[in-house]
Amino acid sequence: MKASLIELEKKVEAGERISTDDARLLYLEAPDDMLKRMANVVRDRFHEPGCATYLLMRIVNYTNVCVAKCDYCSFYRLPNAPDGYVKSKEWIFEKIDELINVGGDLFGFNGGFNPKLKLDFYTDLFSSIREKYGDKIEFYALTIVELLYIARLSKLSLEDTLAELKKAGVRWITGGGAEILADSFRLRHSPLKYTVEEYYQTQRAIIEAGINTTATMVIGFDESLDERLEHLESLRNFQDDVDGKIFSFLCWTYKPYNNELGGKEIGPEEYLRHLALSRIYLDNIKHIRASVLTQNRNALKALAYGADDFDIPWEDEVTEMAGAVIEKDVEKVLEAARQEGFRTTYRHVARDLEISKR
Numbered sequence: 435m436k437a438s439l440i441e442l443e444k445k446v447e448a449g450e451r452i453s454t455d456d457a458r459l460l461y462l463e464a465p466d467d468m469l470k471r472m473a474n475v476v477r478d479r480f481h482e483p484g485c486a487t488y489l490l491m492r493i494v495n496y497t498n499v500c501v502a503k504c505d506y507c508s509f510y511r512l513p514n515a516p517d518g519y520v521k522s523k524e525w526i527f528e529k530i531d532e533l534i535n536v537g538g539d540l541f542g543f544n545g546g547f548n549p550k551l552k553l554d555f556y557t558d559l560f561s562s563i564r565e566k567y568g569d570k571i572e573f574y575a576l577t578i579v580e581l582l583y584i585a586r587l588s589k590l591s592l593e594d595t596l597a598e599l600k601k602a603g604v605r606w607i608t609g610g611g612a613e614i615l616a617d618s619f620r621l622r623h624s625p626l627k628y629t630v631e632e633y634y635q636t637q638r639a640i641i642e643a644g645i646n647t648t649a650t651m652v653i654g655f656d657e658s659l660d661e662r663l664e665h666l667e668s669l670r671n672f673q674d675d676v677d678g679k680i681f682s683f684l685c686w687t688y689k690p691y692n693n694e695l696g697g698k699e700i701g702p703e704e705y706l707r708h709l710a711l712s713r714i715y716l717d718n719i720k721h722i723r724a725s726v727l728t729q730n731r732n733a734l735k736a737l738a739y740g741a742d743d744f745d746i747p748w749e750d751e752v753t754e755m756a757g758a759v760i761e762k763d764v765e766k767v768l769e770a771a772r773q774e775g776f777r778t779t780y781r782h783v784a785r786d787l788e789i790s791k792r
């Protein structure tokens with residue numbers, strides 16, 4: 435074992451922060467067992483060993499019309515495409531009722547940059563949901579990039595847009611649409627989807643508006659290790675700046691089917707190594723979440739690599755169109771977690787809010 439790696443392990447055990455160069459060295463040279471051990475040292479500072487939380491959620495894809503044209507996207511349709519859609523409120527309510535009936539209580543709304551849907555569409559939808567369901571459910575209203583698009587389309591400031599959304603009952607806007615937060619990557623694949631600076635400016639406005647937010651990352655396109663590290667570095671710096679207001683970090687993997695970019699899926703080992711590295715590096719984010727949606731049972735292995743939480747997704751057209759196959763047998767997923775040696779408890783997102791208010 436290299437002396438520099440042994441030094442790094444001691445550093446993490448002593449509670450010191452690792453640098454981005456340290457992270458590069460760890461990713462390239464540390465054996466899996468060592469990464470796992472170090473990730474668990476950081477995990478244990480936040481969570482009880484052997485315990486994990488999960489939630490049962492459904493992504494509601496309310497429109498697939500989008501003008502951003504990201505080359506890795508299998509989901510979008512341009513305006514006027516014959517199979518473009520905007521779903522009705524009734525359709526959305528049915529989706530909500532179905533998930534409630536199987537025991538879930540979290541919904542993530544995810545659509546595209548639809549030029550016909552201005553802010554009033556969203557405030558009407560979200561306030562109707564609050565009116566009908568109250569606090570029985572919680573929802574991730576939009577992603578950061580959708581919010582920025584809607585504000586600009588509606589010719590409103592971010593502050594005014596957020597104030598209206600809050601009035602309509604919005605409590606969460608997730609860090610979706612991040613993929614890889616490196617401008618070199620965004621220029622190659624999603625030049626219309628905002629710069630890294632715009633992304634963080636929007637997230638800061640969300641936090642300042644008193645709305646909860648999360649961080650995400652998607653790996654496995656053609657990004658370099660440096661681009662991945664750039665993402666983690668900017669996120670850690672931002673989280674320091676906002677005094678730890680980002681609730682969680684979720685990482686999933688790119689699915690290369692039915693889109694312009696194509697390519698090959700990365701292997702499960704690469705995902706686990708990246709997740710362990712994220713746990714070690716992001717020492718200021720409490721929850722590291724694993725993706726059952728794109729990793730299936732491998733996501734449960736991630737619990738031993740530093741993750742502490744996962745969701746069981748009921749539906750997500752975006753990743754399903756790109757090749758994801760969703761495991762809907764909740765008991766089977768939980769059994770897989772038990773086989774990895776973890777006790778699981780359901781996490782109610784609405785309750786997280788109560789906790790964060792204390």
Ligand code: SF4
Pocket residue numbers: 500501502503504507508509510545546547624627
């Ligand atoms: S990833 Fe999102 S923003 Fe990009 S094209 Fe697809 S729906 Fe639009």
